[in-house]
Amino acid sequence: MESRRWHIIAGFSILFITYAVVLLNIQVFSTNYKTRAEANIVERVVEYPLRGMIYDRNGKLLASNAAVFDVMIVPKYFKIEEEDSVVLAGMLDYTMEELRYNIKKSKYYSWYKPSVLKKQLTETEYAKIQDKIIRFKGLSIQARTIRSYPHQSLANALGYVKEVSKAFLDRDTAGYYQSGDLIGKSGVEKFYEEELRGQRGVSYIMKNVKGVTKGSFEDGKFDTIPRVGATLTSSIDLDLQKYGEDLMVNKKGAVVALDPNTGEILAMISAPSYDPNQLTGEGKRVSKNYGGLSRDKNKPLFNRAMQSRYPPGSTFKTVMALIGLQKGAIDTLTTYFSCNKRLVGCHDHKTPLNVAGSIINSCNPWYYQEIRRLLDDEGKRYETSDVLRQTLDTWREEVKGYGLGVKLGVDMPYEKGGLVPSSNLYDRIYKGGGWKISTIHSISIGQGEVLAMPIQLANLGAIIANRGHYYTPHIIKDIGGEGPLQQYKVKHQVDVKPEYVDHIARAMSEVPRIGTARRAFSNDLVICGKTGTAQNPHGEDHSIFMGFAPLDKPQIAIAVYVENAGFGGTWAAPIASLMMEKYVNGEVKRPYLEKYVYNGDLIAKEEARKEKERLLKERREKQKARMKELQAKRAQQAAQQDSIRVTTSTDE
Template sequence: MNDQRPFIIIIVIFLVGLVLLTKLFMIQVVDDSFSRRAERNAIQRVVDHPYRGLIYDRNGELLVYNNPIFDLMVVPKEFTVKDTARFLSIFGIEKEQLITAYNAARKYSSVKPSPLIKQISTTDFAKIQDFLIDYPGLFITTRSVRSYPTPIAAHALGYIGEINGQQLERDTTDYYEQGDYVGLSGMERFYEDELRGQKGVKYKMVNVRGVDKGPFKNGAYDTASVAGTNLTSTLDRDLQLYGEYLMQGKTGSVVAIEPKTGEILAFISAPFYDPNDLTGADFGKNYTILNSLNSKPFLNRPIMARYPPGSTFKIVQSLIGLQEGILFPETTYACNKSLVACHNHPSPVNLFGAIRNSCNPYYHQAFRRMINREVSSNTFKDTEIGLDSWREKVLKFGLGGRLGVDMIGEYGGDVPSSKLYDRIYGEGRWKYSTIYSLSIGQGELLVTPLQMANLAAIFANKGYYYTPHLIKAIDGDPTRIPAKYRTKHEVGVDAKHFDLIQDAMAEALYGTANRAIIEDLVIAGKTGTAQNPHGEDHSVFVAFAPKDDPKIAIAVYVENAGWGGRAAASTASLMIEKYIKGQITRPALEEYVLAGNFIY
């Protein structure tokens, strides 16, 4: 038995060796999973972020481009710092900031890269790049931020920022990752899918110290990023710039539209801000400052502010009355100030005179005929039926709801129905004397400045409009814009009724807005004064020009500026002259608008 013991030991050793050799053969030849794990430990996956698409104005002028920036990424498991003070000095970071960023990265993953310092400028990157080799686990990724050669149209263009948790959860495409940038407002948000491009991925070999040793397998698995699609906006850079110049120091809106297409030429929300302030490393600080201002510069007034239309709404009343056969050119009423206040003008007036002189008692009496049609023996019920019938006609003018502009956050206006007054006063407890303020564009009637500009386009087009929009072409192709922006909307009023309206609007400038008159250029316009219970009334003006071949329709609201013939009409007139003639020939009027002393 003892003689067999060496033999047994030899057999055991042989079998163990055979097992080990077999396992080694499986690991090295048959099963490559261990090889792949080893490769992963030495391979760095770097996302190649694409450049966002550029945005141009309607004439090919660049509005938005990209500037390269750098993110310092960290792999927590590999990252060590021996001299913290030296690290902080080199990378220009506070100790608390370093600790917070590192802990967040480690919480996310100890082996996956996370940003340690974001949005490093080209200048700062040049200062730190030679020191990266001293710190294992650090590497640089390139991104881009938006830049604006002319700092205008912040509310129309929008801004980008880091995606948040809720947006990541809503991302059904799995395109975005933590730390990605996404459009947050304006065109940047609405056209995010077109602008963002397509990510690429690069795989790099690194040694144990994280030093780049070149592409993995000569880049066989790399994919190139694809830049986003360029957009041509409808904005006219020069007109936008001039409009913001006129509106500096004021609160309000200016929206200008090309009537025949619905293309927005100028989109101004005052007060505005420099869009360059919401780029780069100072985004968070600047956003907090701007968001804290009482002037609310982030409020997108053209689509979010809601005002009474004031006397500009009398044009809509006139058109509905003509179409329904309730009003005729020769329909005449006295300017009876016992019904409603009015300024001094000749009396009585026909429809032309009522528009020219903006006669409040005329529309008080005309609107009563529209509402109380005697279709019911019950006076209260008759008013209810008449109001709802009138409302249906008003809605066709693009009022009472969202127009559908290519921006997120558009508010609808409000055209009251009988249900609203039933809730306020009780069913059968209100009548015409309760709602007569609607006749002159006051009361519960509310519109946005964009809707008012669209009304001006309807008056110019004699009864139709295209949904206002900010996109003219996608990748140079105008047929790629959404179909709804190429669809004509009729308002249900015959074109023949607009002849008198346009003539009266052209003559109205001599009655209520003589500051708006331009030599050799016929403007058709209508002033308004929107009541404001919190202070001075708002100045309102809508217009289009040239009258016989309209190329621009415009609406101007200047808050707390009083009568529409002053601030709003003057501003609109200068904008029209700038767009049509390319220059300003009335410096005194320009100085008047810039001074802003409209209440006197």
């Protein structure tokens, strides 16, 4: 018994000493439990960084930040009487139902973590309530910023930002974003999201039971400082951008202008466009604006410059000529083809023509005959052969070398790659065979299955301007003082001799002077270009121009598409020439041409044409209905007469 007594005493002694050590550690030595104990009066405040600014090439601000204020709620500490609920709802411009719904939503999110009760009050709205909001326990104000665009330009290229959705947060494996964060949804804002967003900071502040701030927790030991997003300098010339947008008013289409020496995008216009400030912030106003823009039949949210796949039309003849010269199928001195309109339609011009003449006069039969030389299977023009399949696929790879049929790698999302047909495509279309040169010859003049984006044609202009090389087009030339991304510094060489490209370039310089783009001619600048007219089964043809200026030491390459506008020399060429003159010379000395372009309301013209077609169709349907009604009436009368004859015959 004596031994057992000492064992019990020793056991209790050890247990007492263990508890004493643990309690001493908790109350004296360890701050961890102290921190947890004080958590009820420590508020975690997220400090959102300023999103990076975006400037044009001349230092003009394109995208900045505007201050807004979120009303935050922590449900655990939020208690309110019914009469105060009415006051709070009025302060936040909520109905009672909306207030109850948002409080319930915050409780569902977390009882202990702050969430947004009212989003993005403006400075004026915040000033009206800042002295009143502190009386409500569990509520606080969190300052943040939203995007602001000083100019109503470049909407499609800049893009917009939007609050992250729950679906996105569920997919965010990196775990960076939180509810309420903003993220780039399109354009530059999306492509350079990681550079622009910066890094959030967090601060911990102590409050008493009345919600009054007492200072930093642990002297800011656990605080982190927010890091501002990188400043981006774009290659856009804002003056040229605005000028091009003015020229494209009341027109549908796209304009892309590049600096051929660097691949920098000087202007990117998608028309019609919209004011980028319509999609800044959150709330009913933005939702309404987005809904209206997305339903607009003219598709202002659609970036035609990078996403619309158009037939390149006769601008593609420059590629055909260069491939033919490089492969030796044609030459600059002795190759002449006649304008044989029995092969394919063409306009009137002198004939026969050499390579330069085919560019200047845009001769369709010339390229019908050239593609026979390039792809013909030993003269067997009326059957599909393995040699024809092989030569077509070889030709396709050569065309892709000019940046067509592939994605260029522009620093914006949603770029499309165009289309250059292969033998496999034609085998699928014609179910294993049955196609031949006479079937596919339209690809030689940029029709048929050949499709390209305006930015690809602008890049083609840069290739010819550079006599055979290009840099990938890009819209950001500097990221935080470090220059552009590395891939935009790489020079891409096309497989073609510079002398062949120079020959085509000099032929293009004659197009505005004596060729198909006389409206683009300027006494003050040597403009080189090629017109195109793309067939459109849904209305008037599309007007196209691709070119550069000046002929020697080019400074700008450009492509213009104007939908439903007819010949390339009618609308696209004048717009392109005005923009080139504006950029190179700094001013335009052809006010008569500006007036002509400004006064062109092609959207209204196209709508009038469609309305006329609709009325005509309606009239025809009514005529058909009347004819059917008349025929039915005549058939009924004939039947009645037959019945009378039968009755009379029976009576007799």
